[in-house]
Amino acid sequence: MDKIVNIGQSIHIKGELTGNEDLTIEGKVEGKVFLKDHNLTVGANGKLIAETTAKTVMVLGEVTGNITADDKVEVAATGTMRGDIHAPRVVLADGAKFKGAIDMDSRRPGAAESKSTSQPVSASKPAPAASSSAAHEPVGAGAPGKTANL
């Protein structure tokens, strides 16, 4: 099972952050984040001011800066995102704060799936974007697996 690293609420990091494991940010990170093939979660208390590259990015807190993901970006209803998102799959919950642009590059694999997972199928039962966060693999606090608090 992958180790999950947690940047705690009192931690403030400035600079370039790279790694080969999943990461949850509950503190504040400024600069650049690069997590190749791994998941990044910006927790409800987390604040990320950075250019970010990861496999998936889950935003529950606040992000300023552009995000590029190989798989998926999800902004939960509690999330605030200022910046552009480039990912083949995007989920924006109603109620989330978002200012920026979204580019789902159709040449990337998974673009077709994004429609089926993120589109409403009927008016009477629209796909609730907020609830789709449940489909996100939990990588934050409380998730099973080892947790290392920085």
Added chain:
Amino acid sequence: MAVRSSVSAAPSVAAPGSQSCGGLGKALARALREGKPQILVLGPLCGDSVVYLAGRGARVHVDEVELPAPAPKAKPGEAVDVPRPIKIDQPSGAYDLVLAWEFFDFVPPDRLPQFGHEVVRLLKVGGQLVMFAHLKPPSEHAVIPRYRLLADDLVVREEPSGQAFPRYIHSNLMIERAIAGLAVQNIHLQRNQMREILASKAGVG
């Protein structure tokens, strides 16, 4: 581009509560011919609609614009506060399509020309504006609704919970004057007494 075709427009089968929007369908069809159109969505965020448009191949920009307050009334002997200018923090001439949904309904009549001018500024020549305007609103105050796209020409109008704002009725003439520089292509009165207005920035047919 096989992927693109797999996320093409869903068939516009009417779902309960949905409304057909021919103008929107036309506008999207034209915008999507551009390859990767720049679409600006104003108003409350509907994540599904944004993702739908992005999945159709557009680059979708979202901006929750602050509602302009009515201009303060002059009182005898008192200096009038100049209202803050309306500014949408987006570049000029950048967009192929602006989806304003019902935002114009919440702009006070005395600020409508300024707001309209700002929206027109954002459009490329040939760019289009799609907006909705009530003819007979059921109440004087309302929460700014969200529009959920089910297909290119099919939406569901939703009123989320939240703060209610005063809603105004703008005549067609007032709207046309406010968006001077755009040619109104289509005004379609829908069953719910809502006008769907499609306008295009003059210069390209």
